[in-house]
Amino acid sequence: MANKVEIGLGFRKEIADEFFHNENIRPDFVELAPENWVDMGGYWKQVLNQLADKYQITAHGLSLSVGSYEDLDIEFVKKVKLFMDEFNIQIYSEHLSFAKTQNAHLYDLLPIPFKQESIDHVADRIKQVQDIIQRQLVIENVSYYTSLEPEMSEAEFVTEIVEKAGCKLLLDVNNVYVNSFNHNYDAYGFIDKMPMESVSYIHMAGHKKVSDDLIIDTHGESIIDEVYKLFDYTTSKLSGVPVLLERDFNFDDISDLQIEMESLKKICKKNWL
Numbered sequence: 001m002a003n004k005v006e007i008g009l010g011f012r013k014e015i016a017d018e019f020f021h022n023e024n025i026r027p028d029f030v031e032l033a034p035e036n037w038v039d040m041g042g043y044w045k046q047v048l049n050q051l052a053d054k055y056q057i058t059a060h061g062l063s064l065s066v067g068s069y070e071d072l073d074i075e076f077v078k079k080v081k082l083f084m085d086e087f088n089i090q091i092y093s094e095h096l097s098f099a100k101t102q103n104a105h106l107y108d109l110l111p112i113p114f115k116q117e118s119i120d121h122v123a124d125r126i127k128q129v130q131d132i133i134q135r136q137l138v139i140e141n142v143s144y145y146t147s148l149e150p151e152m153s154e155a156e157f158v159t160e161i162v163e164k165a166g167c168k169l170l171l172d173v174n175n176v177y178v179n180s181f182n183h184n185y186d187a188y189g190f191i192d193k194m195p196m197e198s199v200s201y202i203h204m205a206g207h208k209k210v211s212d213d214l215i216i217d218t219h220g221e222s223i224i225d226e227v228y229k230l231f232d233y234t235t236s237k238l239s240g241v242p243v244l245l246e247r248d249f250n251f252d253d254i255s256d257l258q259i260e261m262e263s264l265k266k267i268c269k270k271n272w273l
């Protein structure tokens with residue numbers, strides 16, 4: 001049976017024009033951060049309307065902070081729900097991390113300790129979000145540089161949260177690679193342990209190797225061959241989910257992004273069609 005192959009690109013204001021006027025950039029959909037758009041009016045609201053006319057949009061949040069112990073920002077989640085309805089957005093993904101503590105934004109995405117107590121807490125918060133948005137939340141495995149006194153493996157942690165919350169999984173294949181390198185484990189073994197039936201979205205990106213034993217997840221470079229190989233392996237185990245190319249800066253040669261999207265598409269077609 002044929003499955004859809006859709007490769008998207010993160011929408012950013014710095015390169016907004018390219019999404020409308022550059023024939024060399026042809027994503028199948030675009031992803032944006034709702035935080036940057038929910039209260040937007042004037043010129044950028046018009047751009048958003050045009051964007052929604054031209055592309056299917058997915059929302060990838062930055063500030064939900066599902067791991068925090070403060071109350072969820074209910075008003076913000078309600079705004080996201082209205083935003084999704086207005087622009088026909090079906091996918092709302094967020095990081096499995098915390099970005100806020102004691103009401104201070106940390107401006108970084110920190111890992112949640114891999115503990116049973118965290119699973120119960122995070123699953124409850126995800127359910128709360130899902131009740132408001134009336135859709136399943138899609139949670140993303142994050143890159144992390146220290147793990148906080150783990151009681152279990154990351155794979156067990158992610159799997160249990162997905163099961164308990166009844167949410168979906170955004171599998172960031174580059175994050176798997178980065179973590180496996182930095183924490184010295186087998187990336188393929190990690191993929192094998194992921195609940196593939198719950199994966200509904202994939203992220204791919206480039207990273208920067210800063211020393212012999214450290215990679216930083218920058219989203220500013222091209223995807224390396226080893227991450228393409230891991231993507232090939234991952235996509236051979238599932239089918240028909242949208243794939244997003246993340247690029248946060250370094251837009252010198254924008255047509256390189258189209259080449260990367262074509263490479264991802266080729267692999268998906270091989271595995272899915």
Ligand SMILES: [Fe+2]
Pocket residue numbers: 140172203246
């Ligand atoms: Fe990601």
